[in-house]
Amino acid sequence: MNTPAPDPGGTRAWTLQPLRADHAPALLDFERRNRAYFARTVPDRGDAYFTEFADRHRALLAEQETGLSRFHVLITREGDLAGRVNLLDIEDGSAELGYRIAENAAGRGLATAAVAEICRVAQTAYGLVRLTAVTTLDNPGSLTVLRHNGFTQVEAMTVDGRPGIRHERPLTPAN
Numbered sequence: 001m002n003t004p005a006p007d008p009g010g011t012r013a014w015t016l017q018p019l020r021a022d023h024a025p026a027l028l029d030f031e032r033r034n035r036a037y038f039a040r041t042v043p044d045r046g047d048a049y050f051t052e053f054a055d056r057h058r059a060l061l062a063e064q065e066t067g068l069s070r071f072h073v074l075i076t077r078e079g080d081l082a083g084r085v086n087l088l089d090i091e092d093g094s095a096e097l098g099y100r101i102a103e104n105a106a107g108r109g110l111a112t113a114a115v116a117e118i119c120r121v122a123q124t125a126y127g128l129v130r131l132t133a134v135t136t137l138d139n140p141g142s143l144t145v146l147r148h149n150g151f152t153q154v155e156a157m158t159v160d161g162r163p164g165i166r167h168e169r170p171l172t173p174a175n
Contacts, residue, residue, distance in 0.1 A: 019071035026081040037103040041139040093129040123171040136164040
């Protein structure tokens with residue numbers, strides 16, 4: 001299933017695509033190129049992530065087949081992988097949202113638009129009724145993305161030793 005976002009004027013520069021086996025090389029390159037950038041605000045994946053990438057990718061695809069999680073990539077009009085947006089631990093109509101946007105694509109509204117699109121897809125394609133998301137207080141970009149997409153703060157918490165917040169968003173026709 002390719003899930004292009006509604007784009008009446010044809011101006012959107014990306015599509016949201018469910019993760020596939022053929023995304024592996026681009027996804028590995030994306031993670032390598034952005035490793036230091038991501039590590040500034042989220043825990044580093046560690047060296048094993050990269051050395052065991054092929055096995056991990058196959059495991060994600062298998063998990064996706066079970067419906068436990070839904071993994072997506074953002075592909076630009078030029079065919080580059082600019083980000084990933086995932087719905088994890090799907091259960092009882094709820095999932096946890098996670099996303100990463102490439103450093104060279106950050107700060108231009110891509111994360112906000114991609115999260116808006118995954119909220120739409122989560123409701124319409126996957127039948128979900130609620131999303132949660134966790135971010136650290138020292139990640140103002142992520143806090144802004146969540147706020148712009150209707151997530152509300154519900155709980156202070158610690159994320160890998162750093163102060164963080166859990167957010168929720170109901171997925172209803174009015175949202």
